[in-house]
Amino acid sequence: MSTAAINFYKADLRAIQFTLYEHLRVQQLFEMEQFSHLTKEECDAIVEQCLRFVTEVTGPLNGLGDRTSCRLEKGVVSAPPGFKAAWKKLYELGIPSFSMPQEANGLGGPHAIGVVLQELQSGANTSFTMYPELTHGAADVIENFALPEDKERFLPPMMDGRFSGTMCLSEPHAGSDVGAAKTRATHIEGHVYKISGTKCWISAGDHDLAGNIIHLVLARIDGAPQGTKGLSLFIVPKIWVNDDGSLGEPNDVVTASIEHKLGIKASATAVLNFGENGGCRGILVGGTPHMGMRQMFRMMNGARIAVGVQGLSIASSAFLNALAYARERMQGSSVRHFKDPDAPRVAIIEHSDVRRMVMEMKAKVEGMRTLAIKLALHQDLATALGKTDEGLARFHEGQVDLLTPILKAYCSDQAFRIAEMAIQTYGGAGYVQDNPVEQYCRDAKIFSIYEGTNHIQSLDLVARKLNQHGGENFKNYLDEIKQFVAEHAQQPGIGTEVRALGTATAELERAAFSIMEFFMGGKIDQVTLVANSFLEAMAEVTLGYLLLDAARVAEARRGAEEEEADDAPREDVDFYTGKIMAAKFFINRILPGVHAKVATIVADDRSALDVPDAGFSTAY
Numbered sequence: 001m002s003t004a005a006i007n008f009y010k011a012d013l014r015a016i017q018f019t020l021y022e023h024l025r026v027q028q029l030f031e032m033e034q035f036s037h038l039t040k041e042e043c044d045a046i047v048e049q050c051l052r053f054v055t056e057v058t059g060p061l062n063g064l065g066d067r068t069s070c071r072l073e074k075g076v077v078s079a080p081p082g083f084k085a086a087w088k089k090l091y092e093l094g095i096p097s098f099s100m101p102q103e104a105n106g107l108g109g110p111h112a113i114g115v116v117l118q119e120l121q122s123g124a125n126t127s128f129t130m131y132p133e134l135t136h137g138a139a140d141v142i143e144n145f146a147l148p149e150d151k152e153r154f155l156p157p158m159m160d161g162r163f164s165g166t167m168c169l170s171e172p173h174a175g176s177d178v179g180a181a182k183t184r185a186t187h188i189e190g191h192v193y194k195i196s197g198t199k200c201w202i203s204a205g206d207h208d209l210a211g212n213i214i215h216l217v218l219a220r221i222d223g224a225p226q227g228t229k230g231l232s233l234f235i236v237p238k239i240w241v242n243d244d245g246s247l248g249e250p251n252d253v254v255t256a257s258i259e260h261k262l263g264i265k266a267s268a269t270a271v272l273n274f275g276e277n278g279g280c281r282g283i284l285v286g287g288t289p290h291m292g293m294r295q296m297f298r299m300m301n302g303a304r305i306a307v308g309v310q311g312l313s314i315a316s317s318a319f320l321n322a323l324a325y326a327r328e329r330m331q332g333s334s335v336r337h338f339k340d341p342d343a344p345r346v347a348i349i350e351h352s353d354v355r356r357m358v359m360e361m362k363a364k365v366e367g368m369r370t371l372a373i374k375l376a377l378h379q380d381l382a383t384a385l386g387k388t389d390e391g392l393a394r395f396h397e398g399q400v401d402l403l404t405p406i407l408k409a410y411c412s413d414q415a416f417r418i419a420e421m422a423i424q425t426y427g428g429a430g431y432v433q434d435n436p437v438e439q440y441c442r443d444a445k446i447f448s449i450y451e452g453t454n455h456i457q458s459l460d461l462v463a464r465k466l467n468q469h470g471g472e473n474f475k476n477y478l479d480e481i482k483q484f485v486a487e488h489a490q491q492p493g494i495g496t497e498v499r500a501l502g503t504a505t506a507e508l509e510r511a512a513f514s515i516m517e518f519f520m521g522g523k524i525d526q527v528t529l530v531a532n533s534f535l536e537a538m539a540e541v542t543l544g545y546l547l548l549d550a551a552r553v554a555e556a557r558r559g560a561e562e563e564e565a566d567d568a569p570r571e572d573v574d575f576y577t578g579k580i581m582a583a584k585f586f587i588n589r590i591l592p593g594v595h596a597k598v599a600t601i602v603a604d605d606r607s608a609l610d611v612p613d614a615g616f617s618t619a620y
Contacts, residue, residue, distance in 0.1 A: 007059030008436035009124040010320035011051060014575065016116055017044075019370050022557065023550045024377055026112045034384035035110055037102075043113045050095050050117050054124035057086050062125040065266025066439050070207070072258045072268075077206040080266045083128055087209040091161030095121075096132045104143045104151070105159045111376035115309050119369070123313030126443050127266035131164055131204045133306050137299045138165025138216050142235065145286045145295045147191070153241055154214055164210040167299050168199040168217040168236075168272065175201070176456055178218065178293070179228040183274065185219040185282065195219055195236055195282040196275035198256070201450070205270025206238075206255040212247065213238040216299065217274065217282060218292045225290075233292035234282030236274060252279035263442035303451045304408040305375065311411035311447050312368045315418040318440045319361035322422035325429070326354050348425075357425050361418050363582040363590070367543030368411045370550060375403045398473035402465050403542070405457035410539035412447030413454060419444050458531035461538070462515050474512065481505050481545045493580065494551050497587040501544050504591050507598040508541050514602045525609055530601040537597040544591045547583035554579035 020026045021040070029035045065080040090096065099114035100106025121129040139158040142151060157163040174180035183197025195217060199205075206213065215236040224230035240248035252275050259269040274280045285295055326349040334350055337343035348354045382396035419441035423430035430437045448454045466474050485502035489495055511534055518526045558576035561569070 005060050006063060007055050007124070008321060009055060009059040009062070009317050010324065011055075011120055011123065011316070012320060013047075013051065015366060016047075016119075016369070018554075018575075018579070019366070019373055019550070020112065020116070023370065023553050024112070024373055026110065026373070026377060029110045029112065029377075029380055029384065032384040035108070035380070038107070038109060043109065046095070046098060046109075047113065047116055047120070049093060050120050053090065053093060053095070054120050057089055058121065058125040058128050061086060061128060061266075063433075063436070063439065065125065065127050066263075066443075069260075069265040070258055070268040072206075072255060075255060077208065077255055077258060077268050077270070079131075079207045079209055079268065083131075083207075083266065084209050086128060087131065087161060090132060096136055096161070097159050100136070100139065100159065101143065104139070104155050110380045112373050112380055115305075115372050115376045118306060118309045119313040119316065119372070121313075122310045123317045125266075126310060126314060127264045129310075130264065130267040131207065131209055132161075134167065134204045134303075135163070135165040135210075137302050137306070138167060138214055140302060141216060141233075141285070141295060141299045142214075144298060145233075145291075146235065147287055149243075150235060150283055150285075153243065153245055154235065154237075157212070157245070158214060162210060163212045163214050163237075164204065164207070165214045166202055166204055166216065167296065167303070168202055168205075168215050169296065169300075170201045171198060172200050172271075176453065179226070179231070181218055181220060181231060183217065183219040185221045185232060185234060185284075187221070188281065191284040191287045193219075193221065193234060193282050193284060194275060194278070195234060195280045196278075198271065198273050200271045201259075202270045202272050203267055203450070205268055205272050206258070207268050211239075212241065213253075215253065215272070215274075216285070216296065218296060219282070221289055228293045230290060231292035232289045233285040233295045235285060236280065236282040240281065251281060252277050262445055263439070264446055300451065301404055304404055304457070305372075307447050307451045308368075308404075308407035308409075308411040309372050311413075311415035311444065312365065312372055314440045314444045314447075315361070315368065315411070315415045316365045318415075318419045318422035318437050319358070319365050321436055322361065322425040322430075323349075323358055325426055325435070326358055329429075354425060357421050359582065359585045360589070361421055361425075362578070363547060363586040364414050364418060364543070366550070366579070366582055367547045367586060368414065370546040371403065371407055371542060372411070374546065375400060375407055378403070395476055398469060398476060401468060402461075402473045402477055405461045405465065406535060406539045406542060408451065409448070409454040409457035409535055410543075412444075413536075415444040415447055416441065454535075455528075455532055458535040459528060461535050462527060462531045466512060466515070478505065478509060481541070484545060484549060488548075488552060491552070491555075493555055494548060494583065497551075497584055498548055500587050500591060501541070501548060504541050504544065504594040507595055508537055511537060511598040511601045526604065526606065529606075529609060533597040533601055537594045537601075540591055540594050544583075544587050547586050551580045551583035 027040050030040055061082045068080045071078045097106040098109040099111050102108040135158055142154055158165055169178050171181050185193040185195055187193055217234045217236045218231045219234055220230050221232050237251050238253045240251045242248050254273045254276055256271040256273050327347055329348045330345045331348050333343035334346050378396040378399045382393045385393040422437040429435055485498055488498045515527055554576040558573055561572050
């Protein structure tokens, strides 16, 4: 059986709605001026429309795109069959413009709903969704930093799908070390510069979905200082766009090659040569030189959040597919009848170890989704409160800064691990292409690498975010969890788990103090050695808190359901019970790992640093 024309994507809309409206109460946004032009019902309709689109259109293309990949022939890159029609349909529906500002012809919707739209799209077809997501990110940078005339020239066609967009940072010799970029910009006139250089690993770098591609390119203006401070950002169209918006001549942007990859094969990852014939022009973003990194960081931070959501999206569909298989696959008898040779076969969901794997996937996926939506809600509240309560807006902005590396790193790591666990749940059936989880596993691996490797995310957390604003953001984060523990430590049902969260939070704080001591003692290499462990520990404390808070809501809802009617719908009671059990599982089986991670951080072990290079192996 081929997966080419089958939609395997699964989404649990009930779980999503619980997180949005019962737990995090996103509906509060519609009462604020910033979002008062929308209603919950309108946003729900858009989510449901998006779900129909991904299950009917892009979901069935996921396997096809993986098998056929993109093609580069005679300098032209072609996306897999069906992608161009899907692109056109997506923009006809207006889904990509949901969270863009109204002044940019967007709908001005909340990011908290926007991440749900991202989850649905990425989960159904990650490769396809790369194209509109990068376009959205590039359009957002142009909206926030470009000159008015450049906004007018580029935003309308990017918003309606006529143009797409990319971000161009990496070069063959300079991946994560962006400051080593050699791409040059030579002034021609006004804000127009001649661009020359090579960029690599450019996602959605070339394709035939849109009529033009707008590249945002980091380059160094002649005479600018070395390092990141000397970089400027340029709008570099594949085809030049005239002042009146009409298309001009090709802009000397040549696709040298596209990568042949482990996963996301239908997303064209390109090597682009700018100006190899001396004819490439770029427009300085905002007319301001040497501001490239600050401007690009907006897109990079948005991309890091998007990658975290990508991780959630694939993890969720892998979990739901594995769950469906476990409910249907008959294998062996129940352990309760292990002495009975005539005992009937049962679905594998009845076997303890399968239940363990499925519960771990469920708990992590639901915790990751809550983290993604809560971070987006912080974004929305920061924007909505910016003019009325600067202090509260600053709090929400601080939490976005603090949680972004955790969302990106933890969710991307866990996507691969959850997809692997889904394969294990299927057994041999998961290792073959007849089922979708092997593709999920391959697609997910890149998430921990691009948009800043996860070690870079951990360094961002420990070196910048922990002490940001004098440590205020981290203190606010800890205070929120401590307050929750204080209020619910004796709550029947989950009190034991709440107290365990309190202990783990204290351990996390101890690890943060140790890292500060390493800094003060000049042990910077020790900080970089333990940074990943700290991020993972903080992520698990965060998910533990969010899952327990959801369990608190679910316990109250379950009690209300049972009190209102003796014949309360069983599925509602079971749904809320599942939320409670997921929190208990995570606290009792995942959160104890925090203590082990903190022990490794404070132990000051330097074996990995002190071993001589030749001590790793004598083989070369």
